[in-house]
Amino acid sequence: MHGLTRNARDWEPVAERLAGDWKLYVLEMRGRGESAYAPDPLSYVPLTYVQDVEAFLAAEKIGRYVAFGTSLGGIVTMLQAATRPERLAGALLNDIGPVLEDEGLERIRGYVGKGGNFPTWLHAARNLQNGFGDVYPNWALEQWLAMAKRLCKLQPSGRIGYDYDMRIAEPLRVTGGESGFDMWTAFAKLADVPTMLVRGALSELLSAATAAEMQRRKPDLDITVVPDTGHAPLLDEPEAVSAIDRLLERVEERERQSA
Incomplete structure (x- = not known):
């Protein structure tokens, strides 16, 4: 599940690598990509x-599954664990973790819902580079163009604009609108679930202290830090690729033992 302003295209690198071995469902939350925009913008909340997601799982008759969640998608994953961890x-x-740093939240509030309108893909890429160059400091123009084509649409x-309903920003103006839950x-509730935490070394949203506290509370939590990357890793980095493989190996081993 993707992040706040993102869509299914975010998962292209992961999906292309895993599709031969795993059945994948890449969802777009309401108000993003091909999903319909919500009549009431205050419904753009994690709950x-x-x-x-539960309606989708029921429709597809999916019982057990491995959830991948970036940022907002990770909040949704944790909330799923709160209701049906089994x-x-x-x-x-x-x-993403249970604590969101104020610095990161303020940055998100500063850009989400502000829109953008560009004459070419190059202009869109340069706009992203100007806004997020500190998040991906080593990126070349080619990578910014790829990011623009994931985040935007013709x-x-x-002209080219962002591929989400600008009204998703409205709940963020309400205290607790990030999750509405402890x-x-x-x-x-992830205590008995094989879990991998991927953290960008430069992240303003997930601190090293929060990651350490997560591991203290869940000692078998596997943590991978992606260097020279902020919020959030794309999961095609070598460190993230290895982390995903380790998680899926743990899942397969657990499923074999319980069969």
């Missing part, structure tokens, strides 16, 4: 996304 065969939390006007309680 609603959890209900949407269905999670494994979980990957990408640069509009009917012929996330440490939700995280605790």
